[in-house]
Amino acid sequence: MNLLASKDDLIRWLDSLLQERIVIAPVRVQEQTMFQPISKVEEIAFDFDNTTLSPKGWFLPPTEALFTVQRDDGQVNLVPALVERDAVVFGLHPCDARGIALMDSSFLQEPSDALYRERRSRTALIGLACRQALPECFCTSMGSAPDDPSHMDILLTEVKDGYIVQVVTEKGKALVPKGLAKYKGKVPTPPKLQAIPTMEVTSAMRGLFNDPYWERLADRCLHCNVCAYVCPTCYCFDVRDYSDKGKVERVRSWESCQSPGFSLTAGGYAPRTTKGERLRQRFSHKFLYFPERFRDVACVGCGRCVKACPVNIDIREVISDLQQLTEVKSGS
Amino acid sequence: MAIQLTPDIKLLSVELEDPDIRASFDYKPGQFALLSAFGEGEAPFGIVSLPQQRDGLEFAVRRIGTVTRALQELEPGDTLGVRGPFGNWFPLEDYEGKNIIIIGGGIGMAPLRPVINRILERRDNYQELLIINGARTPQDLVFQSEFPTWTKAPRTRLELTVDRGDEQWKGRVALVPDVVKELAPSPDNAIAIICGPPIMIRFTLAKLRNLGFKDNQIVTTLEAKMKCGLGKCARCNIGEKYVCQDGPVFTLEQISQFLEQP
């Protein structure tokens, strides 16, 4: 059953949420839009295409302390980081909600990541359906859609008089303010997206694992971390301890398989030495290893990497190339 | 407690603080734990003791980076962190009734030590045991205090070798692969378990295959840079296998089918 919230209703609602919870919403930062905790509802950019970084940074922050080490008279205590307050991520598109669900597959699988699990269970997702598809979007080819309510607690769809409020989960139901009228109007047609050829990318990845394609593609790759960091589903991290003025913290930070020292051991053993092997790792993780463990391909079609890659390594092109090469190999 | 095994390798004995965890902490040869030197970081180490050993958990730590150095600098009584046990283990029950050839180079002997000791604990379940232990120099041979026990065990042969001898050394001076070739163990009803530096493994494998060992008769334990040890950070994978969960113990047959090669 759909409800209708006017723009004013929505602002009041977000304001009341802000009293008790952290609200993470799209905010205009210079020329870009980023998900950030807000202090006032006025900070929210309701009108935006897509954010530069995904909202995964709320659940897996670029940097966080996992625990601190306290020493009292020779007794060592590990004090875990606390999740202080409940939160709401507002304004995320269906692709990003799916991205969080994919990250859940790994982080919530037993033994689950305690900090992620805590924050995840105490955060509600109020999503926003997409009014338009951007040139880089291909969510419909990757299991999502501009109006897909899956993995959210509430989905809002903008209409002339405000927003259609679609409650998806019990958690969402508890958040909806009282007094909203039922929505009896039409639900807008979602924008159409260009489909990239859907195919068995997992088996194509396996079949082309040793193909010279990867070295060629990696020629122009800079092996920076941009694609992994803007991606809603990349989640590799590094962990190190830091001592600062007697305080010892175990810190977890973003890292990606493209980093130079990613798999380098202290003894000097480096398994991936060529650019092609390094670049291939990202695609094989997304298209092959992740689905083999967790069923779904780890890409939601948000297109952020397409937009952000400084040398235009386009994941849609890679998927399409893999299909073409597979067809050529099988002689079809 | 720490014992200096070689100039750069120390054996750390760790007693778990919580008595309940200490009593219930069970593991098998081949598994590893992540040791934390608080303030420095964490790294994976094979557990080289056997469960219920009086000295607690033992780890052989080679000084090679910041974490290993910090672990070696710990004094008796200091606290470190232990997470584990992780990974799979050597399926020693499957090797019962077979001849076992253990081939270790340098610190590679560490994960093989509990295998040897478990076999010696249940000696009658196994046939001939050949241990080839190599190192760069005589000082670098690991577990020297256990050599007498290993030598004296029934149907057990310990062959030592070094790349470079010294004035006192009267033993063999040869590379491990050449020793394998010289001793020419038979592949009949045999399992070869091998661990050491990559180059030693590569050449030893060639010799074993020449002797007729099939890839499913050769077992090794792989290392990788690890952070979580639980299959979360996706860093330790070799192809589709996570060393921390699917390994670290693999047969050569399994490894040959990996998408990436270690």
Next chain:
Amino acid sequence: MDMELIQQIRDKARNLLEEGTVEGVIGYERASDGLTARPFFAYEPAAAERLIFDETCIHDLVKYLLDKKGKKMAIVVKPCDSRAINLLLNEEQIKRDKVFIIGVSCPGVVETSWNRRSETLQARCRTCQLSKPLVYDFLVGREVARQAEEETYSDITEAKAIANKEEFWLEQFGRCIRCYACRQVCPGCYCPVCFAERLEPLWVGIRIAPEENRVWQTMRTFHLAGRCIGCNECERVCPVDIPLSLLNRKLEKDVKELFAFQAGLDPEESPPFATFKKDEKLEFGA
């Protein structure tokens, strides 16, 4: 698009590949948006047909030569990029006889990003004095006398006038996610192990936070003092729009004033901080 220029590049590339003079040609091709350009490596003569050159060819391709050491490669080079070649020749990172330089007389490139192509000439092009590359083996394009604006470093003057600079820059660095794209794209950043990756000594560490980011950014800038050739790639590739050109251009301006030196103009002249002469100017800040 100047089809004549493009054909010259294609013909030369094809020729070099057919004769085996080079193992590959590093140039540009059309990107997946059908609008802008991206780096392209041609290894077969037929692939030369994919090469293009237009005002969206903003990338500095010289960095890629460092991945191809030991192989003879041809490379399409704009005047600004040729300064990077001179820098790397001077610092002995590439050998002159291993590079065949296809120089392009470039009228300037525009502001672009994926699927977005403006008509605005990049700021660095407006003040560029070079009508053709400083070093090349083969020149394409008509050499047109440039009507360059004078370099007044007005952006630096503006930045210096910001009221609370500390706050401004910490806020900029606060957005940095340490993707290191700036380092990876920069032809001057080629240390086998970057200081930021080192644990001993620990300069930066892995924490991604404003103070650590500040150390990263300022140290990188200082490592480029007197070496930055002003290609502006760092600012272009930054996913969170940090105005990195301000940092590098500030030091470029200072080095020009203090040492009368600009990087990459002469492969024989080493950057000031890489040289020591007995008659050095030593009386700073006395």
